[in-house]
Amino acid sequence: MVEGKEQQIWVPESKNPRVVVVGAGFAGISFIQKLKNKPFQLVLLDKNNYHQFQPLLYQVATSGLEPDSITFPVRKLFKGQKNFVFRVAEVERIDTNAKKVYTNVGSLHFDYLVLATGSDTNFYGLEEVQKNSIGLKSITDSLNIRSLMLQNLEKAALSGNEAERASLTSIVIVGGGPAGVETAGAMAEFSKFVLPADYPDLKGELMKVYLIEAAPKLLGAMSEKSSEDTLRSLKAMGVEVMLNTGVKSYDGHTVDLGDGKEIKTQTLIWTAGVAGVFPSGLERSISAPGRRLKVNEYSQVKGYGYIFAIGDVGGMLSDQYPHGHPMVAPAAIQQGVLLAENLVRKEEGKQLKPFKYNDKGSLATIGRRRAVADFGKMHYKGFFAWVLWSTVHLLSIIGFRNKLIVGINWLISYLTHDKGNRLIIRRYSKS
Ligand SMILES: Cc1cc2nc3c(=O)[nH]c(=O)nc-3n(C[C@H](O)[C@H](O)[C@H](O)COP(=O)(O)OP(=O)(O)OC[C@H]3O[C@@H](n4cnc5c(N)ncnc54)[C@H](O)[C@@H]3O)c2cc1C
Structure with a gap:
């Protein structure tokens, strides 16, 4: 965006403080859902018009699921939420002094900025x-x-x-x-x-x-x-x-x-590997490792009381997590929910609550009917772990239609070993 000819993103007038949220991933969505009916104007910006369920990307890659069944339109997700505005925009730069984000389609002023931009593949310089x-x-x-x-x-x-x-x-x-x-x-x-x-x-x-x-x-x-x-x-x-x-x-x-x-x-x-991804303007706040933005226990980006980073992009270092929390969906969701509560507290002049990660365990599947699961000291494997894995994932996918389609696909694949989406819809060539 060329300054001087600055185009602004239009959003409706509001008397409430404007919270610009960048990223419709797990963190951004849980934050916005929690602030339904609260006195904020929530403006969500994402480069895509959909939320994607990353844990099942591999099933699309291997022809097990169709892409539409693990994505969900953002506008549909927040249908009826009156304090919510969505714009498809890629945020390129943050001006922390002017409290503005600059995107590929214009700029926008914020009172609070919530970065929930996630992470990207890390090739470690190769x-x-x-x-x-x-x-x-x-x-x-x-x-x-x-x-x-x-x-x-x-x-x-x-x-x-x-x-x-x-x-x-x-x-x-x-x-x-x-x-x-x-x-x-x-x-x-x-x-x-x-x-x-x-x-x-x-x-x-x-x-x-x-x-x-x-x-x-x-x-x-x-x-x-x-x-x-x-x-x-x-x-x-x-x-x-x-x-x-x-x-x-x-x-x-x-x-x-x-x-x-x-x-x-x-x-x-x-x-x-993955590394945090975020617009330019906050380079001073990058923390090692994982190229995440260094945040305090309230998810505030170091040096800025009104800019927050949640989910994969937020590096909250503590004695228990010296490298930051694991880059997983539950951590992103829990940070989104707590930040929403804390923003209400901040507006009311109350003390903020520090983040404490509730680690519910880890699961990984190995094919059609095998998985491993760790819950504290308990370890499960095989078919039982696979049922646990399937249930957790099915419950986490957004949208009833998506849950149904994924469930039916899994049942068919379980019974027949088939992977029904073996389609070359658009050709791929490495550039
Ligand atoms: C293959 C794979 C498998 C995984 N499996 C699991 C699993 O089994 N269990 C688990 O808990 N976690 C899993 N994860 C990790 C989990 O998906 C992430 O931790 C989680 O998605 C992080 O949520 P987030 O909201 O921080 O970011 P994301 O979900 O990545 O969302 C970031 C959003 O920001 C948008 N965005 C980014 N930059 C910009 C910009 N500049 N302007 C506008 N929009 C922008 C993106 O379009 C995206 O919508 C997996 C991840 C991958 C890649």
Whole structure:
């Protein structure tokens, strides 16, 4: 936006303080819902007109779910909330002195600013990897992975060259956290059940799935038992798991693992890390690690009493969480809810309440009917953990229609091993 010719985003007049919220993720949404009927003007800005349910992105990427079933229109979500205004806008810069945000469609003044912009894929400066691989952070990423995988299978069906076929169909996933583990499990099932049915002329041993992790164990944030169970299950499903292995480079055809080790593949999915993402103007407040904005126990960005950061982008360091809270949905939701309560308290001149994370446990699924779950010292695995995982996710998806569609898809897939969304709707090419 060129200053001097400044275009302003129009929003209705209001006597109440204006709270500009950036980001319709878990944190932004829970914050706004909690302030329904409270005396604020809540203006939500997001670059997309939908909320996306990131925990199931891998199922869209592997043809298990359609994209519409894990996204929800923002306007529909807040239908009838009178103190709410939504604008599709990408916030590019914050002017902290003028209390204004500058976006790709105009500027807007705020009394309070709530940054709930989440995080983005972290390639740790590996430029070649970033250029040639795909992250898993958005619906667009999921659809790109789905298209690339299916396009490459079709190319492999045209090729009589065994080495070319292997490179086209092999899938390398980097990062042994929940996203990498879940993607690897779903890809292995695709390879085992869908590939032989759809491509009977391609040899079964094609579409090898590799999972690469730099640490000595998978699911580093979960219990020892969970990581061991996960490793065993993935191996049983045919996934080649490579621990203590770092990716040095990837040129679109060869993954360089150092020491002369390499894998030939034309599909590399990068889930190895995330970093906070936010508009420019607050660089002084970045905290290590994870490139998050340093906030105090009330989610106030260091140095600014009227700017807050919640969810993945807020780095709230404490003795218990010296690196900030885990970048997961429950932490984002709890921070959104408490900030809403605190903003009411602030307006009423009352003492703010400090944030205390209520860790309800961790879950990860490994394919169609296996999962691991840690609740405090309790550990569960197998079918029971998978039922828990399915229930928690189904309850967390926004919208009755979405819950129903996802539930039906899972039931069909459970009974038939099928993944029904094997569609190349728009072709993907790496730029
Ligand atoms: C593949 C994957 C699997 C996951 N699995 C789990 C899981 O099983 N369980 C779990 O608890 N957590 C999981 N997570 C993590 C969880 O999704 C995040 O912690 C959570 O989404 C964070 O919520 P948030 O509101 O901070 O950010 P987000 O949900 O990322 O929302 C950020 C929003 O901000 C918008 N935005 C960003 N920048 C701008 C800008 N400049 N202008 C306008 N809008 C902007 C984005 O469009 C987006 O809508 C997973 C994440 C991924 C990627």
